[in-house]
Amino acid sequence: MTPALETLQKQLKQLPGIGYRSAERIALHLLVEKPGRLPELVMALQSAAQNVRRCTVCGNLAEQEHCAVCADERRRTGQVCVVEYVPDLAAIERSGAFRGRYHVLHGKLSPIRGVAPEDLNLAALLQRIESGEITEVILALSNDVEGEATCHYLTERLPKTGVKVTRIGFGLPSGGGVLYADAVTLKSALEARRDYT
Structure with missing residues (x-):
């Protein structure tokens, strides 16, 4: 493994949900299998870093002063x-x-x-x-x-x-059964009950 590939893999591994093997696969995919995608990815990352910020009202992501939700008058x-x-x-x-x-x-x-x-x-x-x-x-x-x-x-x-x-x-997920729910979920489900009629 080259030092540059190893550095890329380490950076990818720091992302949430990406472990060692996933980082390795992504790095090799970008460098070996689809090298044409790499410049587009770099440009997209740079553009997002320059343009995306927090909405001044709610803290959501926005490219303007206000996010799409805060700007929606409906x-x-x-x-x-x-x-x-x-x-x-x-x-x-x-x-x-x-x-x-x-x-x-x-x-x-x-x-x-x-x-x-x-x-x-x-x-x-x-x-x-x-x-x-x-x-x-x-x-x-x-x-x-x-x-x-x-x-x-x-x-x-x-x-x-x-x-x-x-x-x-809070409570049971749709399609979930009581048998497989943990104690905290069952407690929340009982406390959040509502009228059935």
Whole structure:
């Protein structure tokens, strides 16, 4: 293996979801099997690095000052769904179930990993709420200790009147059975139950 190939493989391996073998396959694919794709990939990476930034309103990815969601006047401005990361926002958008706006925290509180409130996009959310435009905050954070701590922190700092705070339901996945669910999932499913009639 050449030093340049080894460096490329090490860089690829640092990406999420790519292990040693995958990094090796990608590097060899780009250098040996499809070398014509390499310049296009480099250009796309450079273009994204230069043009993509955070939306000044919600923290989503954007190429302008505002992301496509914040710029869409057909969205419900009073509802804001708070998510941890941009991929969470993308997943909710793919579902087609939400037509409001978003706010991306870019993480969750984690004293163990050294993530404090000032490390997250919390101040901008509180500023949006204080402006009076938001009537409901939907907390769509993960169902773990850090997600719960972040939800608790947020609710403690929200105005006590005028803003409805809700939390997404958690439970069994579609097609999943009770037998194979873990205790936390079953507890959440029972707590998030609703009328069947």
